[in-house]
Amino acid sequence: MMESKVSEGGLNVTLTIRLLMHGKEVGSIIGKKGETVKKMREESGARINISEGNCPERIVTITGPTDAIFKAFAMIAYKFEEDIINSMSNSxxxxxxxxxxxxxxxxxxxxxLIGKGGSKIKEIRESTGAQVQxxxxxxxxxxxxAVTISGTPDAIIQCVKQICVVMLESPPKGATIPYRPKPASTPVIFAGGQAYTIQGQYAIPHPDQLTKLHQLAMQQTPFPPLGQTNPAFPGEKLPLHSSEEAQNLMGQSSGLDASPPASTHxxxxxxxxxxxxxxxxxxKINEIRQMSGAQIKIANATEGSSERQITITGSPANISLAQYLINARLTSEVTGMGAL
Structure with missing residues (x-):
């Protein structure tokens, strides 16, 4: 019954399919200077949007008439197969x-999609040869x-066709809350009015608009001490020391003399x-040290005290960066949310 409808093009309505991809897969789809995705858009006639954001996972949205969607999927499946073949040549x-x-x-x-007692998904697996989970x-x-499909590109295309049929025959019920991948734990950090994103071990200067936003925010409110933002935290003490005092604090001379006077926080x-x-x-503390470039000492716990002293030494920018990263860790711990 369904087959005849599909072949007559009666199913040619606009549909949106969302895919979840890792950063590396997205890079492969985008291609150098966006050439691959541009070609896919032009040749398939589907709209292909890739979610913004420095996330380990990204959402790729494919919208268009069903035949355009199938073409886009075919191109993606063959591109991934090509990547697999290339990666195998040196393994x-x-x-x-x-x-x-x-x-x-x-x-x-x-x-x-699963069907009564798994009948539909079994039928899709058997008729396409793709694995569907x-x-x-x-x-x-x-x-x-998440619905994971794997197999040869041809099996995947057949499988997507059948999934599209099911989705068109039984539209979603009620409101759908779309999945939005969470950013990596510290997507953007600010230091000295400049925004950085963390990639691996390095902080990389971030596109300007975020910096502008941050500068505006800085004009409104100076860096809030923890004590003001959350009554659970005691206020901070902000003594500034000369370079020599800083060295005494940090233990014997640690080669700070050559750099601009370091302050301590x-x-x-x-x-x-x-x-x-x-x-x-x-x-974590090593990560914060590496990213911020500041020296960070955590005092040993003292008897009867419910607090620990942290001493941060470095240039004002390093200190502000270390502070930001520490605050972000605390915020994520207290709210149970990834630090944004």
């Missing part, structure tokens, strides 16, 4: 791994589930939160 692996795509589907449509849980903060942190700043075996 000893002999069997070719399948191409894998992850669709993001409103949970209210997943029931129809519907995630048991919804994606974080959304009402969508002290924070007090509640004991029960110090762990989130230090991290497992000191991983």
């Amino acid at each position: 000893p692996a002999t069997s070719k791994p399948p191409v894998t795509l992850r669709l993001v589907v409103p949970a209210s449509q997943c029931g129809s 519907v995630a048991g849980d919804m994606l974080p903060n959304s009402t969508e589930r 002290e924070l007090t942190i509640p004991n029960d939160l110090i762990g989130c700043i230090i991290g497992r075996q000191g991983t």
